[in-house]
Amino acid sequence: MANIIELTIFFSLFWTSFCILGLSLFRMKVLSFVTQIALSLVPLVYISTLLQLYKVTYLSALIQPIAASICLYLIFRFRLLHAILIVVFVYCIQVFFEFFTTFAFKFFSMQSTLEYLQSEEFRLAYAIVVLNIILSYILQKYRFGFSFVNTRSKEPIAAVKLNQRMIFWVITSFVMLAVANLTVFFFSHYVILADTIIALLWLALFRLSYRREMEY
Numbered sequence: 001m002a003n004i005i006e007l008t009i010f011f012s013l014f015w016t017s018f019c020i021l022g023l024s025l026f027r028m029k030v031l032s033f034v035t036q037i038a039l040s041l042v043p044l045v046y047i048s049t050l051l052q053l054y055k056v057t058y059l060s061a062l063i064q065p066i067a068a069s070i071c072l073y074l075i076f077r078f079r080l081l082h083a084i085l086i087v088v089f090v091y092c093i094q095v096f097f098e099f100f101t102t103f104a105f106k107f108f109s110m111q112s113t114l115e116y117l118q119s120e121e122f123r124l125a126y127a128i129v130v131l132n133i134i135l136s137y138i139l140q141k142y143r144f145g146f147s148f149v150n151t152r153s154k155e156p157i158a159a160v161k162l163n164q165r166m167i168f169w170v171i172t173s174f175v176m177l178a179v180a181n182l183t184v185f186f187f188s189h190y191v192i193l194a195d196t197i198i199a200l201l202w203l204a205l206f207r208l209s210y211r212r213e214m215e216y
Contacts, residue, residue, distance in 0.1 A: 007052055010126065011045040017132035018068070021093070022086045024136040026149040033076060040071040061181030065091050065174060081170065082149045085205070088173045092202045093135070095180065097128045099195060114188050146213045166208050173201040 019037045023030050030037075047067050051060050065087050072083035099113070105124055106112035116124070139145050180194035 004049065004053070007049045008045055010123075010129075011048040012041055013129045014125065014132075015041055015044045015048070015068075017129045017136070018090055018094070021132045021136045021139075022072075022090045024139040025089060025145045026086060027139075027143065027145045027147045028149075030136075030140075036076045039075050040068075043067060044071060058182055058185040061091070061095075062178035065177060078149065081167065084174060085166070085170050085209075086149065088170055088177070088205065089202070089209075091177055092173065092198055094128060094132075095177065095195070095198060097131050098125065101127045101131070114184065114191065117184050118188075146209050148209075148212050166205070166212070169201065169204050169208060173198070173205060176201055 016037060019033070019040060020030050023033055044064070044067055048060070048064060051057055051063060065084075068087045068091070069080070069083045072078045072086055073080050076083070078086065098117070102116050102124060103110070103113045105127075106116060176194070176198055180191075180198055183190045183194045
């Protein structure tokens with residue numbers, strides 16, 4: 001019971017900071033989405049806790065992004081492509097926060113880092129929550145980020161055309177997140193390669209999003 005409570009508390013904080021970072025990255029007022037964030041916590045925390053309890057965390061980078069995308073689509077009312085784009089952007093950031101934070105706390109030992117990531121331990125991940133909040137504060141304060149994502153039901157035709165060009169990169173990044181997580185558990189010698197590919201895909205999406213922002 002204590003473990004369930006601890007997991008619930010952690011994932012509530014994590015997903016709250018995740019949503020805040022996503023909204024901040026796309027220049028939205030977080031206070032306008034308090035209800036949506038609260039409603040999204042119910043399925044997201046429940047799913048994340050089950051993955052941890054049943055020791056199938058190797059599936060987390062597949063199931064969690066799908067669940068988050070559905071929440072952004074159904075509860076936040078973003079367009080589906082935009083919902084997936086937000087999740088991919090933020091989840092990639094989480095991957096690097098987790099890896100480099102663990103790498104630093106394990107005194108830059110790759111073997112110790114991989115052993116920790118493969119374990120069921122999650123307390124070190126509280127650092128990710130803090131980093132999410134700090135990054136969100138910086139984005140909000142200095143107005144960094146993109147503004148082409150919104151919850152309107154219609155969009156200019158020119159914008160739809162560009163979004164279609166982004167679909168390949170968004171879906172590829174989405175799939176690669178799951179693949180990268182599997183490498184940690186089953187193909188650890190490919191972790192650096194997988195993370196490098198994620199970084200390149202993230203940069204490609206960033207470039208496309210920047211171009212989209214210039215045309216918005």
